[in-house]
Amino acid sequence: MSNFTKDIAIQSLLSSVKEVAPDLSEDLIEQIYAIEKHNQFNGDEEARFKAIKVLIERYIDDQIG
Amino acid sequence: MDDITKLGLSEKGDMKLKRLQEENHFLDMRDAFRVGIALAIAFKVSPQEDNTKKVGRYNISQIDEDKSIETAINLLCDTQGVPTYRWAERLAEWGVAKLSEESESGQINFAKLLEDVSSLAKEH
Amino acid sequence: MKLKSLTIKNFMPYKGLSSIDFPMDDSRNTLIVFGDNMRGKTSLLNAIRWGFYGYAYGRHLRKIPLNLLPNSEAVKEGDWEMVAQIKFEAAGSQYDLRRVARPKKHVAVIQKPEDIEVELHLQKNGAAVAGNLIEEEINQFSPEQVSRFFLFDGELLQEYEELLIEGSDHGKRIKDEIEKVLGVPTLTNGREDIRNILKLAQKQQAVEASKTKELESIAERYQEQETKLESLKVDLSSLTMSLRKTHDDRVTLDDEIEKYETVFVKKAQLDSFRARQKEIDSDIKAKTTERKMLVGDIWKDFLAPRLSIKRDSLIGEQQELNSLANENNKIKLLIEQATLANESSACPTCGTTINEDKLNSNRARLIELKSKLNDFKFDEERSFDVAVLIKTINKVLENKVGGRLVDLDSSLSSDEFNLSKIENNIDNLEEELKSYSLEQLQRDRQKRDSLFRSETTLSNELEQTSSLIDKTEVEIRALSTQMQPKETSRKTRAGQTIELCQKIYAVFDSSVERFRSNLKESVELNASLAFKEMTTQEAYSGLKINENYGLTILDQSNHEVQLRSAGAEQIVALSLIAGLGQAGRASGPVIMDTPFGRLDTKHRKNILKYLPTSATQLVMFVHDGEIRGSEDLDVIASRIGAQYEIKEVTPSHSVIQKR
Numbered sequence: 001m002s003n004f005t006k007d008i009a010i011q012s013l014l015s016s017v018k019e020v021a022p023d024l025s026e027d028l029i030e031q032i033y034a035i036e037k038h039n040q041f042n043g044d045e046e047a048r049f050k051a052i053k054v055l056i057e058r059y060i061d062d063q064i065g
Numbered sequence: 066m067d068d069i070t071k072l073g074l075s076e077k078g079d080m081k082l083k084r085l086q087e088e089n090h091f092l093d094m095r096d097a098f099r100v101g102i103a104l105a106i107a108f109k110v111s112p113q114e115d116n117t118k119k120v121g122r123y124n125i126s127q128i129d130e131d132k133s134i135e136t137a138i139n140l141l142c143d144t145q146g147v148p149t150y151r152w153a154e155r156l157a158e159w160g161v162a163k164l165s166e167e168s169e170s171g172q173i174n175f176a177k178l179l180e181d182v183s184s185l186a187k188e189h
Numbered sequence: 190m191k192l193k194s195l196t197i198k199n200f201m202p203y204k205g206l207s208s209i210d211f212p213m214d215d216s217r218n219t220l221i222v223f224g225d226n227m228r229g230k231t232s233l234l235n236a237i238r239w240g241f242y243g244y245a246y247g248r249h250l251r252k253i254p255l256n257l258l259p260n261s262e263a264v265k266e267g268d269w270e271m272v273a274q275i276k277f278e279a280a281g282s283q284y285d286l287r288r289v290a291r292p293k294k295h296v297a298v299i300q301k302p303e304d305i306e307v308e309l310h311l312q313k314n315g316a317a318v319a320g321n322l323i324e325e326e327i328n329q330f331s332p333e334q335v336s337r338f339f340l341f342d343g344e345l346l347q348e349y350e351e352l353l354i355e356g357s358d359h360g361k362r363i364k365d366e367i368e369k370v371l372g373v374p375t376l377t378n379g380r381e382d383i384r385n386i387l388k389l390a391q392k393q394q395a396v397e398a399s400k401t402k403e404l405e406s407i408a409e410r411y412q413e414q415e416t417k418l419e420s421l422k423v424d425l426s427s428l429t430m431s432l433r434k435t436h437d438d439r440v441t442l443d444d445e446i447e448k449y450e451t452v453f454v455k456k457a458q459l460d461s462f463r464a465r466q467k468e469i470d471s472d473i474k475a476k477t478t479e480r481k482m483l484v485g486d487i488w489k490d491f492l493a494p495r496l497s498i499k500r501d502s503l504i505g506e507q508q509e510l511n512s513l514a515n516e517n518n519k520i521k522l523l524i525e526q527a528t529l530a531n532e533s534s535a536c537p538t539c540g541t542t543i544n545e546d547k548l549n550s551n552r553a554r555l556i557e558l559k560s561k562l563n564d565f566k567f568d569e570e571r572s573f574d575v576a577v578l579i580k581t582i583n584k585v586l587e588n589k590v591g592g593r594l595v596d597l598d599s600s601l602s603s604d605e606f607n608l609s610k611i612e613n614n615i616d617n618l619e620e621e622l623k624s625y626s627l628e629q630l631q632r633d634r635q636k637r638d639s640l641f642r643s644e645t646t647l648s649n650e651l652e653q654t655s656s657l658i659d660k661t662e663v664e665i666r667a668l669s670t671q672m673q674p675k676e677t678s679r680k681t682r683a684g685q686t687i688e689l690c691q692k693i694y695a696v697f698d699s700s701v702e703r704f705r706s707n708l709k710e711s712v713e714l715n716a717s718l719a720f721k722e723m724t725t726q727e728a729y730s731g732l733k734i735n736e737n738y739g740l741t742i743l744d745q746s747n748h749e750v751q752l753r754s755a756g757a758e759q760i761v762a763l764s765l766i767a768g769l770g771q772a773g774r775a776s777g778p779v780i781m782d783t784p785f786g787r788l789d790t791k792h793r794k795n796i797l798k799y800l801p802t803s804a805t806q807l808v809m810f811v812h813d814g815e816i817r818g819s820e821d822l823d824v825i826a827s828r829i830g831a832q833y834e835i836k837e838v839t840p841s842h843s844v845i846q847k848r
Contacts, residue, residue: 008707009372009700016699021692029696036375036382041332042325045378052382053389056693060685089481096485103488107495133492133585140578141495176595179490186494 009033028059068148072098072128073119078158081165082121090168095127101160102134102153106141107182108163112155114147125150190279190330190777191805192237198272199263200239201232202843209233209845211778211806212830219801219828220808222845224835229843230810233835234782238340240273240288242333243307248444250337251437255290255302261841269299279330279777285312286327330777337366339770339779339804364737370769371708373701380697387690388415391669393683398672411668418661425654432647439640442633449633452625459618462611469608473601480597483590490591500582503575510572517567520558527555708772709734716740716768722799723760725791732764740765756788763796767803778806794824801828 013029032052039048074082082094082101091097105112129135135149144152167173196208212220224230235245239258247253259271271290278284287310296304311318311326318326331339368374395411398404530551535542543551669687674680680688717731720742730747732740740761742750770779779800788796801807807828822829832848 008711009375009704012376012700012704012707013696016696016703020695020699024692024696029693032379032383032693033375036379037372040369040372040375040378041328048378049382049385052379053386056383056386056686056689060682060689063685064682091484092481093485100484100488100491103491107491109495131584133489133581136578136581137492137496137585140499140582141492172598172601173484174598175484175487175591176598179591179595182491183494186498 009037025059028055031055066146066148066151068150069154070150071122071124072150072154072157073122074098074154074158074161075115075117076120077117078161079121082161085161085164085168088168090164090173094121095123097161097164098123098157099128099134101158101164102128102156103137103160104163104178104182105156105160106137108159108185110156110159111143111145112159114151114155115158119154129153190277192778192808193276193278193283194274195233195237195240196272196274197236198270199260199268200236200271200273201245201258202229202260202841203232203236203845204260204263204838204842207845209833210831211808214830215805217828217830218804218806219825220806220831220833221822221829222808222810222833222835223813223848224810224843225812225837228835228837229845230812230835231782232843233810233845234340234780236273237275237780238336240275240286241327241331242336243288243309251441255305255307256299259290262839264299269305277330282314284326286310286323332369339777361737367738367769368705371712371772373705373708376697376701376704380694380701383690383694383697387687387694390683390686390690391415391665391672394669394672394681394687397681397683404672407668407671411665411672414661414665414668418658418665421654421658421661425651425658428647428651428654432644432651435640435643435647439637439644442637442640446630446633446637449625449630452622452627452630455618455622456627459615459622462615462618466608466611466615469604469611473604473608476597476601476604480594480601483594483597486588486590487594489585489587490589490594493586493589493591496582496585500579500586503579503582507572507575507579510568510575513565513567514569514572517562517565520562520565524555524558524562527551527558531555709738711772712738712765712768713740714768715771716764719767719799719803720760720764723763723792723795724757725795726757732761738765738769756792759788760792760796763800767799770803777804778808779804780808780810782810790821793821797821797825801825 010030010033013033014026017024017026017029032055035048035051035055039051073079082097085091085097086094091100129150134153138144138149138152138156142152142156147155164173167178191213192211193213194208194210196206197203198206200207209220209222212218222230222233232245235253239245245253245258259269263269269290269292272287274285274287276283276285289308289310290305291308292299293304293306299305309320309323311323313326327333368377391411392415395408395415398408398411401408529537531548533543534548673684673687713732713734716734720729720732720740728744729750730743730745733743733749734740742757742761744750766779781800800809833845834848835843835845837843
């Protein structure tokens with residue numbers, strides 16, 4: 001993925017946050033995106049899913065805690 | 066010398082005649098006989114008597130029903146006093162041999178023969 | 190990323206070692222490899238592909254079995270080792286990638302791919318990269334999923350036309366490939382992952398809700414819908430696989446049938462020749478029969494020339510005789526008149542007495558005439574004979590057959606010749622068709638048609654199932670919302686996860702389309718710019734992109750140009766590549782196999798000027814028909830870093846030489 005499209009991807013996500021979920025953490029979105037980008041070509045869906053699940057769980061823990 | 070009433074060929078000539086029919090050059094041996102005579106007249110041949118035994122005799126009416134052959138011989142040939150149909154027999158011997166020779170290359174090339182005959186006619 | 194060199198051993202037609210050095214200069218960044226068709230141009234592309242990713246493509250992007258890749262001549266000589274070594278630089282590092290295939294130790298005869306073992310080695314700046322990390326390292330610069338867009342073969346160009354057909358299964362697959370290049374999967378995968386986490390949380394929530402009385406029935410309905418959804422997804426997966434297999438089977442049969450299409454044409458030709466043969470045979474028979482009948486009468490034609498001459502002579506004689514006869518008659522008439530005159534001394538007309546002198550004169554005249562008649566020699570019999578002879582000759586000369594016989598002979602000769610030619614053609618075709626079973630080919634056609642119908646049915650079923658899945662998911666979401674406690678303090682962990690994931694899902698869902706839209710804008714813009722550089726048509730203003738990344742040409746009034754030539758198609762496809770390249774990939778080389786097939790001179794020149802500017806390195810495999818030596822290369826002479834030529838040694842052995 002070129003830097004160009006990476007920029008458009010993040011921009012699209014952040015624009016969507018403002019539009020549909022303004023109270024959502026932009027940082028969380030960027031972290032999810034980073035995991036997806038890292039794993040986009042390795043075909044390891046399970047590893048990718050697990051990483052995101054762990055991220056979400058930690059976020060929830062932080063919110064509860 | 067009296068004329069003959071039946072026409073035939075030598076044994077060799079008769080074999081050639083038979084082969085001409087067997088090889089489908091002519092429907093009938095009488096046709097080949099007649100054509101042989103005409104060819105010889107056209108080529109202005111003057112064949113001599115070979116005194117061989119004649120076989121396969123045909124009645125004159127089978128070969129020259131309307132006397133055209135007789136007329137042609139009398140008009141065109143110098144028979145040297147030989148009676149007409151005796152002369153016709155000699156002409157047939159030559160003519161059938163000539164046709165047999167022509168048939169060796171496959172189909173008889175009548176077009177070529179007609180051309181030759183036409184050229185010969187113009188010569189004196 | 191830049192390629193430095195490619196070295197191959199026993200790869201496809203390249204027996205032994207062959208190598209190419211790529212130009213490293215930024216300004217002289219173009220490498221041209223010349224080679225006639227079927228010499229090995231596509232094999233070089235495959236060598237790079239096999240080196241990086243471990244497979245090579247045949248027609249219709251079907252992978253060639255590993256055991257069929259090594260050079261056949263080398264294999265016959267017992268040398269099964271096959272190597273592809275690629276040296277390249279990227280992100281400031283030097284890489285040396287080496288893929289080696291050898292028969293497994295216990296295998297005596299190689300019959301299948303499993304009989305071969307493959308080793309992959311990668312060195313980065315001289316140090317070996319661990320085996321399990323090699324793929325990740327390569328993916329940074331040259332991911333396999335996007336390789337089709339820089340390892341670019343002519344077949345790909347034709348496949349782009351599918352993109353114009355909205356909704357075609359093949360078009361959808363190419364669209365997916367393009368979106369991989371552009372990074373769309375980062376968002377769609379994100380959406381999918383969040384959806385799966387959401388589902389897990391919803392399941393958990395349903396379990397919790399089932400323990401609560403007021404939510405029991407909702408939880409039950411939720412479980413039912415979940416079960417239904419699972420079942421539908423299994424169906425969808427099964428249908429997708431079936432459709433893919435049916436499509437692949439159909440395409441394979443299409444290929445086979447296409448190959449043998451000529452067989453049907455030849456069979457039709459053969460039938461036609463046989464019919465003609467029968468006709469001519471019949472003609473020959475009829476003419477031969479007629480000839481035999483005519484031959485019996487040819488004697489007249491032989492006599493005709495001499496008889497004609499004779500007849501002419503007789504006619505001459507007849508004319509003379511007639512003349513004599515007339516003379517004779519005249520004398521007789523005069524005698525008659527004179528005799529009458531002598532019988533009376535008076536004139537028979539007026540009755541006057543005729544004088545003595547006159548009477549003596551009349552007597553003398555009569556004697557003279559009688560003497561003349563006496564001397565007159567007229568052969569009346571001969572005259573009669575000549576008339577008869579002429580009549581007889583005319584009868585003989587009637588109904589000659591020579592002309593017709595000559596025509597027949599000529600016609601028969603021509604018929605025999607034509608028959609002979611046709612029989613040769615029949616023999617040749619029968620020989621050619623000997624090894625084909627036309628019944629089998631017919632069955633293949635029927636099977637192909639049946640597969641095509643199955644594809645349509647499966648497509649429809651797939652669509653229906655997808656639609657049902659969407660409905661079920663909506664239902665599940667609604668039920669999940671119903672199970673959600675309204676106050677935050679009452680929310681369980683599952684509930685909080687659901688709430689969070691729903692928001693994240695909405696963000697990703699919304700951003701996918703936003704991203705696609707922005708990308709398409711970018712691809713459309715860059716492709717249009719590339720198109721305007723390459724086209725010669727000033728009437729075209731640019732390109733417009735559709736749902737599937739297919740491009741249509743716009744005229745000056747921004748109307749879509751509906752019909753376009755094969756050449757225009759090729760330029761549009763090249764423009765798309767350029768557009769994707771700008772938008773999607775990290776910069777890198779582009780390797781093109783026969784990109785100029787359908788282009789005229791002017792377009793070729795424009796493209797040759799443009800392409801080197803669109804990539805870090807441009808490698809083109811061309812045949813002499815596509816580029817005419819120095820004439821076309823003048824345009825990019827300053828950009829050419831190296832030229833090679835592929836030459837045939839034998840039909841299964843080619844070599845690469847520097848030009």
